[in-house]
Amino acid sequence: MSLEKLLQQKKSVILERWFDSILETYPADTRQFLKKKKNRFANPVAHEISRGIEEIFNNILKDANSEDVSPFLDKVIRIRAVQDFSPSQALGFIFDLKKLIRDELAENMGESRISEDLWELERKIDAMGLMSLDIYTKCREKLYELRVKEVKNRVGRLIERANMMCGIPEKEGDPEVCNTDNLT
């Protein structure tokens, strides 16, 4: 049987384990709550994570390219980027998948075709790990950008009105540009 078929077969078990291993990164009391992932509005973190990892997994099985998987990685990482995690803790779940798959396929490891395909699959997961790093960084950058934006906007209109900041015009003869872009 091909690796892909095997993984299809074991999909629900692997996803379950993957979800549980992600829950392991939360405190015990929180884990109990996250386990009840029924209502997507009452428990959005669990819902987004379980939906996100399923789509990520589907994309690994398919011969998908990075654009396809990126929105789903984003869903999960955007949440973990604001929670109490260091970057490595926030993204560790991607790499966990390798071990989970190997554990699940332990009995099939002897088949040469499987181990060869597995090597390919793991390279894919590594690539996803790198993509995750980009996504995580973008999320953090966004947060800093939003902080600056809020500070600027707080009295933005007043400064615009008061003509307090007059920049140099682009071309000679153009009117002076008055804006708030220098206000940080």
Next chain:
Amino acid sequence: MSKVAPPEELAKVDHTPPKKGWMDMPVELKEGRWCYGSKPKDHEVIGLPNPRSWSPGDEDWKLPENWQEIFLEGMRERLDKFRSFRLFMDICVRCGACADKCHFFIGSGDPKNMPVLRAELLRSIYRGEFTTAGKILGKLAGGRKLTYEVFKDLFYYFFQCTECRRCSLFCPYGIDTAEVTMIGRELLNLLGCNIDWITGPVANCYRTGNHLGIQPHAYHSMVEFFCEEIEEITGILPEPSLNRKGAEILFITPSGDIFADPGTFTAMGYIMLFHYLEGLGLDITWSTYASEGGNFGSFTSHEMMKRLNSKMYAEAKRLGVKWIIGGECGHMWRVCNQYMDTMTGPADFLEVPKSPITGTVFENAKSHKMLHICEFTADLIKHGKLNLDLSRNDQYKLTFHDSCNPARGMGFFDEPRYVIQNVANNFHEMPIDTIREQTFCCGSGSGLNTDEFMDMRMRGAFPRANALQHVHDKHDVNMMACICAIDRATLTTLCEYWVPDVEVIGIHELIGNALILEGEKKRTMNLRGEEFPWVEEEEAEEAAAEVILEAAEEGVEAAAEEVADEEAAGEAEGEK
């Protein structure tokens, strides 16, 4: 070569937090989860205790020698004074019904953000210091002593609660953790432990009249600025009055609407509405003295709330108005509607609000004499007094965010919805368990809307954002309306992080777009100065029509010429 652990092992470092009871969890104040400490200059202006430079990140918070005594004495005083507080300390059975209802817990996964544990922080001290069982049995009876560590924990978690009251909705005993937080913050305040984003605005408001400390001439200038923008859009220059004695109504709105987008567009909406109603008999004035509707004093202590609130009635008296309208606001409305009457009243020098346009008497405001502008506007619409072109809001697919204070705090659900549905064609509700009394907080209320708190705010914002995402996916919603000035700023940030295709709008901005002013020019842009998406299309159509018309005219001319030629030829032949 030394051995390096495989990546999955490296990433696993410290994955699982240690299993411990909540009282034994180490108190760790993490950056991005606390707001900057209050500044000594502000303490001095408003007479807050213990003015000093400090940061919650410091080891030493520079508390007075006898800080425990001050804290416990303050607690004793409040236990005696507020029956509700003593009840909330006594009756919780730790059933857990409230535990997973807090947006901060849902979004952060930090167990101490469960409302039950947040209140338990103070309750454990109550047991440990005030009850016999707790004094003797300590932890066994859920009690503990007030240590420096515990004190820091209190600060950390009481400034991670937006006082939104969602948890209280689910408590079988009606325990209101928001009120526990309010008392908790008062106690912290006794030792000078407040946050800069609250004490700064409070001090400014006390001295200059609004959160930012903007002076009357600047306020005036901003109102003028809005009028000029309105003229550009509509061709009509409104002339609102400021500080006018003898006006019938005083208008007070949060200053955020005057100084920051997108609140400024809502302010333009107010000005346009008042201008429109002038002809129908509205006599209203703005004030540069009562230039702040918000009240950050309410996030400090009940005394401070009263001090800042007092200027509203004082200004109403000075100007000799009959009653007051408040702008679109959240906590402001709660303070005005729920507390002002008993706190600063009686407002016996004012009259029961009566709409000069429809004649409606607002019995609900009989005592405190102040209306929320949405009540006023909804009544106008109900009586068919507004000439509206709904299609000017067609670019928006709207949803509505119930702000905690007016909605859950005051049951103000229907007026804003009524107005929205009468000024715009596309409206979709978010799921039922995330709106009305069950609404999710923006994650930034109660004075926590400061930028250094961004991580925590975005966690708290996630449940709201998730519901918003749902209507965005399902109905293509691109605009979230709200009636709170803080929300207009904080939801904008929420959207940018979580649902970037959605923007935020005040209800009176929608009114301003739709309202047909007498003598206005053809509108081509909304109040934001953005051209309506259909303008280009219309212009193209008009241009095409012109071409056809010209062609037709040319055709007619050519035909006429032909006829004329034929006629001439005929005549010539006839002559022959």
